[in-house]
Amino acid sequence: MTRKGRRLAIISIGVGFVALAAGLMLFAMRDNVVFFYTPAEVHAKSVKPGTRLRLGGLVKKGSIKKTGGQAVTFVVTDSTREITVSYTGILPDLFREGQGVVTEGVLQSPAAFKADSVLAKHDENYMPRDLADSLKKQGLFKHAKGKFKSDKATGRPEQ
């Protein structure tokens, strides 16, 4: 095989793989990308029930209810809108009333959400950035106790 022929073969195989990868990615993007919304955005965008999404906000005070076994419901609020979240399983260590939370699951109706995962916050100073941004926009975000000012790692260090 000549040098040119070889180069052509390598390039065409390479292009083939890249096309395959691009195809797979486009296919995967269609169904497996999850949007992040706050309750107000769910309302504003009139998200259809049955959509998979990440819902973020604050856990409303006094709204956590154990509904038997491992099941629990709580209300996620961004102070304009509220959505009741139902979840079965163990809540993260730092799940608390009045604290930020991000849940992932399926919207059942405009005001009800069934979560299959509740994301852990890894320390007191940490808030999922999606949520911090949304709360900032609405002026709900407070720099209480020097939060966000410290340079502490919020998890395992890396790089």
Next chain:
Amino acid sequence: MIVELGHYALVLAFALSLLQSLLPLWGVIRSDETLLAVAPVTAVGQFLLVAGSYAALTWAYLASDFSVVNVFENSHSEKPLVYKISGVWGNHEGSMLLWILTLALFGALVAVFARNMPRDLRAAVLAVQAWVSAAFVLFVLLTSNPFARLIQAPIEGRDLNPILQDPGLAIHPPLLYVGYVGFSITFSFAAGALIIGRIDAMWARFVRPWILLAWIFLTLGIAMGSYWAYYTLGWGGFWFWDPVENASLMPWLAGTALLHTIIVMEKRDALKVWTIFLSILAFSLSLLGTFLVRSGVLTSVHAFASDPQRGIFILAILVFFIGGSLFLFALQAPKLKPGGLFAPISRESALVVNNLLLTTCCATVLVGTLYPLALESITGAKISVGPPFFNLTFVPLFIPIIVAMPFGQLLAWKRGDFLGAAQRLTVAVAAGAIAALVFFAMQGGPVLAAIMAGAAIYLITGSFVDIVGRLVRRSSGLHNVLVRALGMPRSAWGAAIAHAGVGVTIFGLAATGWGVERIASFKVGQTLQAGPYTITLDKISPRQGPNYREMVAYMTVRKGGAIVSKLEPSRRFFTAQRMTTSQAGLATFSFGHVHVVISQQDKNGAVSTRIYWKPYVSLIWLGAVFMAVGGGLSLSDRRMRIVGGRRRRLAGADTEPSATPVTGSAS
């Protein structure tokens, strides 16, 4: 005083790295031996200064000197000793210092051990390494000074984030950094070679041990991080496709590709342009990871609290080094002479396919990691790209790699025999098929798990087909086989073991399909079943640790009535940070784990408990250990030796039968 000395040492290290980055290059241009000789001396000096600086910060931690901001924010006088030492890298500033220490370490290693390299190449390599050092030391000095003082020293520190107070902190970051930052030296080799303008098989021979070294540590570092997440984050998961995990996986994929293509370059003087490009790419991806973690653009378990100034600084470093090296690359690559020819079916071609697949895998991870960031900055929409995306893209691209791996080992250089290789692999294919059927009959469960397990067995068996074939060529006694086994080049054993390691990891991944998960409210005296094991909750009682209080659930694990293990999962409350963490209870049974996590006790005294039975799960990490051992064996091969006495051997014949003489090694 010691702290100030540490700061001063770092400033000196910066000055020295500037010297090291300029004088040797001037020496290369003027062909001045004296200027070239500056490089090794400054490299060692720079390492000693950075090490001194690092030691000073460690001293501040050991002495609990809370007048240092960094110590105050991340330490506590009651913190156990091991976390005082490892806590140095448990925060942004300290870990940056470890980063720099690793950079300087590799520079010093090249200066001390790579004595038989051409002097101009070594000087150029060390100069480039010093450019990287200078940039990062400046970054630390200007934006992340770990030695900053508080005017009034507090009495007590804020303590280290409890999640980090785990033996994993002592092991994971150093391993990972040696791997991650280790690719800086291959980058420097590539840039150095481009500056000198001499890129040949000889160069490949010099750089290969360093690639292996970095790759071994990166493999272990990633595996250790995965294991740490598995037992500490309490979800029983070991890989989350978290952006920062991806940031370490990308250099690993590029590094693995480089590890293979460098062999082609060394043996056949081919694929030179591609090899140089991969050397640049691997370190560029390391830099990208550093940017992602430290700039605050990501939401991640790993992300350090953000500071835009730092992000911009690292972005500038990133652009300078990637842009600069690619510019050099574009300038020099067209001048390269074409290398050895090979047929479409040959070891070389197999390695090309391996490279194309690995880099495509790497690209899908890159897209999945950066796409959400790009989308948000363009449209403002926030999305998360999670495991389903990667399972659909990365996994299908990885399957051909599994199939091709044993083939590559069986094909000869230059021109291979595809049918012959396929014929020799029938044993492996049969073993895989039988294993798949047996596991499906035994475990039932998802068909995919059985197929994957079969593929893993095929890969493990296939990895050794070549070696076994060579050992028992003519039927001869056990003695002869043993003699031949010892005479076989260690790199051949290394490749087989590393490939088998991939198979072992895949088997562990396949076995996750057979796992059992139970979530229940658990009261004292109650019993739960998970897989073949029954777990009884004996009592719940508090216990005092060095800097925490914990509530421990004492459990007994039985199998068929007999007690096989005891578990003590707990919830720890750290007093200084007022924070709770979960400690999983783990019991190992023939590579499988019973994994128990408890939650808060409710009013009735019951604890929410998550119990997993995960068969063969430890093989996931054991496979990585095999890969590293294989890498180590290859590294110990005498043809890889970087220290002295090499020239004589270079002239002699290569011992491996399939090896061809090195071409184009004239300099």
